[in-house]
Amino acid sequence: MILVNKDTKVIVQGATGKMGSAHTKRMIAYGTKVVGGVTPGKGGSKIEGIPVFDTVKEAFQATGANTSVIFVPPYLALDAGSEALDAGAELIVLITEGIPPQDAAKLVAQVKAKGAELIGPNCPGIITPGECLIGILPGSIFKSGPVGMVSRSGTLTYEIALALTESGLGQSTCVGVGGDPIKGMGYEEALSLFKEDPKTEVIVLIGEIGGTAEEEAAAYIKANVKKPVVAYIAGQTAPPGKRMGHAGAIISGGKGTAQSKIEAFEKAGIKVAKTPSEVAKFVAEASKQVARA
Amino acid sequence: MNLYEWEAKKIFQEHGIPVPPSHRITRPEELRKVHLGYPLTLKVQVQSGGRGKAGGIQFAKDLKEGETKAAELLKMVINGSKTESLLIEPRLTIAKELYLSVTLDRSRGCAIFIASAEGGIEIESSKNVVTMPIPYPYHDFVGRDLAKQIGLTGNLLNKFADLANKLYKLFESKDLELAEVNPLIVTDGDEVLALDGKITICDDALGRHKCFAGWQETHMLDLSDREKRSKRAGLNLVELDGNIGILCNGAGLTMATMDLVKAFGGQPGNFLDAGGGSDTEKTLEALEIVHDNPKCDVILVNILGGITACDEVAQALTAFMKRHPERKLVVRLRGNNQDVAEKMLAESGLKLYPELETAVKEAVSQSKVPAGAAR
Numbered sequence: 001m002i003l004v005n006k007d008t009k010v011i012v013q014g015a016t017g018k019m020g021s022a023h024t025k026r027m028i029a030y031g032t033k034v035v036g037g038v039t040p041g042k043g044g045s046k047i048e049g050i051p052v053f054d055t056v057k058e059a060f061q062a063t064g065a066n067t068s069v070i071f072v073p074p075y076l077a078l079d080a081g082s083e084a085l086d087a088g089a090e091l092i093v094l095i096t097e098g099i100p101p102q103d104a105a106k107l108v109a110q111v112k113a114k115g116a117e118l119i120g121p122n123c124p125g126i127i128t129p130g131e132c133l134i135g136i137l138p139g140s141i142f143k144s145g146p147v148g149m150v151s152r153s154g155t156l157t158y159e160i161a162l163a164l165t166e167s168g169l170g171q172s173t174c175v176g177v178g179g180d181p182i183k184g185m186g187y188e189e190a191l192s193l194f195k196e197d198p199k200t201e202v203i204v205l206i207g208e209i210g211g212t213a214e215e216e217a218a219a220y221i222k223a224n225v226k227k228p229v230v231a232y233i234a235g236q237t238a239p240p241g242k243r244m245g246h247a248g249a250i251i252s253g254g255k256g257t258a259q260s261k262i263e264a265f266e267k268a269g270i271k272v273a274k275t276p277s278e279v280a281k282f283v284a285e286a287s288k289q290v291a292r293a
Numbered sequence: 294m295n296l297y298e299w300e301a302k303k304i305f306q307e308h309g310i311p312v313p314p315s316h317r318i319t320r321p322e323e324l325r326k327v328h329l330g331y332p333l334t335l336k337v338q339v340q341s342g343g344r345g346k347a348g349g350i351q352f353a354k355d356l357k358e359g360e361t362k363a364a365e366l367l368k369m370v371i372n373g374s375k376t377e378s379l380l381i382e383p384r385l386t387i388a389k390e391l392y393l394s395v396t397l398d399r400s401r402g403c404a405i406f407i408a409s410a411e412g413g414i415e416i417e418s419s420k421n422v423v424t425m426p427i428p429y430p431y432h433d434f435v436g437r438d439l440a441k442q443i444g445l446t447g448n449l450l451n452k453f454a455d456l457a458n459k460l461y462k463l464f465e466s467k468d469l470e471l472a473e474v475n476p477l478i479v480t481d482g483d484e485v486l487a488l489d490g491k492i493t494i495c496d497d498a499l500g501r502h503k504c505f506a507g508w509q510e511t512h513m514l515d516l517s518d519r520e521k522r523s524k525r526a527g528l529n530l531v532e533l534d535g536n537i538g539i540l541c542n543g544a545g546l547t548m549a550t551m552d553l554v555k556a557f558g559g560q561p562g563n564f565l566d567a568g569g570g571s572d573t574e575k576t577l578e579a580l581e582i583v584h585d586n587p588k589c590d591v592i593l594v595n596i597l598g599g600i601t602a603c604d605e606v607a608q609a610l611t612a613f614m615k616r617h618p619e620r621k622l623v624v625r626l627r628g629n630n631q632d633v634a635e636k637m638l639a640e641s642g643l644k645l646y647p648e649l650e651t652a653v654k655e656a657v658s659q660s661k662v663p664a665g666a667a668r
Contacts, residue, residue, distance in 0.1 A: 075501050097569065098497045102397070102404070102495070105397060105402055108402045108403070138599045138628050154543050154545065154546075154569065155545060155597045158546075158628070179545070208544070208545055209548070211399050232549075239531065244544055244566070245545075245547055245564070245568070248399065274552075274556060275553060
């Protein structure tokens with residue numbers, strides 16, 4: 001497992017909002033140690049049985065948490081993330097969709113300067129099944145096991161996790177890094193953690209059209225990762241020049257095609273599944289090989 | 294949102310970036326009121342690129358030639374993009390062309406300058422291009438550094454640096470995705486001017502810039518009616534050529550569903566990502582938009598609810614089936630509140646497919662039934 005486990009203490013920024021409160025409830029029900037919420041002006045109250053604070057600094061000091069999950073509206077997200085960093089956050093999970101990319105760039109610059117980790121924006125979050133769920137992932141789809149997953153998509157991650165779980169293949173940790181062009185953690189950071197994680201035996205990388213992150217990941221895997229990796233690329237039939245839902249999912253100037261990504265993976269000796277169910281099939285094959293070795 | 298050249302130049306001017314004098318016209322006879330001196334340059338205002346190559350820039354030596362050419366240019370459609378108006382400028386004598394833009398670099402995660410001392414051409418295919426990450430917070434020496442890096446000296450170094458600094462400040466203050474000057478020209482009179490300009494405003498930032506209020510509506514000239522409706526409803530629609538309407542939640546899942554349809558021999562008629570957390574009303578509008586595509590024979594709905602509640606989707610489906618009982622629907626619905634949704638839909642008689650691949654195969658097979666045969 002990577003980044004989060006049963007001991008991870010989390011505070012929720014925007015805990016009293018519609019999204020924030022609904023998911024605070026679901027995270028607590030899953031068993032995540034949600035120890036506080038932050039909503040300026042509502043300090044001293046409670047939500048879902050946990051204390052609400054006015055500032056992140058206060059919340060961290062009172063609870064001993066150093067992880068924050070952010071559910072605030074898009075134009076408030078840069079400020080919320082900056083506040084968490086200033087208070088000493090080591091991990092920030094930024095769920096909010098629709099953050100202007102220049103704000104994301106400013107937050108990423110601060111995260112790098114502080115040496116912290118940022119997952120998102122526009123992401124489903126992270127789950128170590130059976131231990132900790134931070135974000136909006138449907139917990140019931142996941143189960144504990146040896147497969148590490150990193151993905152740019154939310155619902156497609158659920159689809160593939162479902163296929164894995166139904167084939168009896170549980171997951172060590174699943175990280176949804178988000179579909180925006182400017183974001184915190186990328187494939188390479190997640191892969192570098194999975195390769196050192198003793199619980200992870202096989203890694204699943206879910207990519208999509210747009211940008212060159214998958215090509216870079218393929219080169220990184222070839223040079224650094226000995227564990228088997230199975231890849232899946234969404235948007236194989238996407239027309240060029242059109243933004244396919246995610247701000248980052250666009251083929252422009254002939255760059256970012258599924259074909260180029262698939263070729264990069266295949267050249268690096270990484271199996272590329274054509275359908276979600278084929279991901280499960282390839283992972284099962286790779287697991288057997290790991291067991292034999 | 295891509296702006297027209299005339300809008301970009303107006304914004305450049307407001308931010309101290311020099312542009313040639315110009316006049317915008319929407320009818321050929323308006324050329325009579327233009328007093329910029331001949332010869333003139335006539336440029337079609339379109340949101341698509343490739344304007345020059347397509348013949349969208351013409352010169353006129355006098356009013357007569359100008360009116361004839363203006364009438365032709367106003368009818369032009371370039372790569373599916375309609376001409377909104379013409380921008381008229383004096384024909385300038387160019388001593389030197391340069392390239393300058395500011396954009397966001399996704400792999401570096403920051404804003405960058407792209408610059409070249411050879412402009413006017415397609416920057417992707419040009420050599421001698423300098424790419425420079427922009428530090429945050431910004432300082433004016435960055436502009437001078439850039440000018441030096443592309444080999445400028447003397448007076449031109451300072452003029453270019455000043456322009457780069459202004460372009461970055463515009464980029465930051467207006468939340469742009471792209472601010473491009475191509476070409477940036479030096480005239481025979483040593484004037485430095487933005488001869489052509491392109492601005493892309495980040496759609497997600499429109500809500501916090503009052504100066505762009507209402508602009509979304511005036512930049513939909515190239516969109517179909519269904520694309521316009523989607524934009525207004527906050528749905529992501531891409532029109533495709535096939536006959537299977539696709540409606541999912543989440544970009545990755547929608548793309549994967551579209552890929553599966555194709556892999557199983559079907560033809561997607563659209564890509565519609567309803568996004569996360571869509572309620573009944575939004576889902577119903579999404580269904581109606583897919584339904585209104587005349588090419589669509591069957592609608593494939595694939596919802597995997599994390600943040601989206603299945604019962605909200607089920608309510609939308611129930612309402613939709615009442616309105617359009619004849620419409621062929623293949624629905625796969627899983628996740629949050631799935632049991633409630635299943636109960637609601639059991640009463641309606643709609644069959645649900647729990648497996649994605651089974652659902653896709655069913656939709657593909659229904660799409661092959663000749664139109665009208667099953668209705």
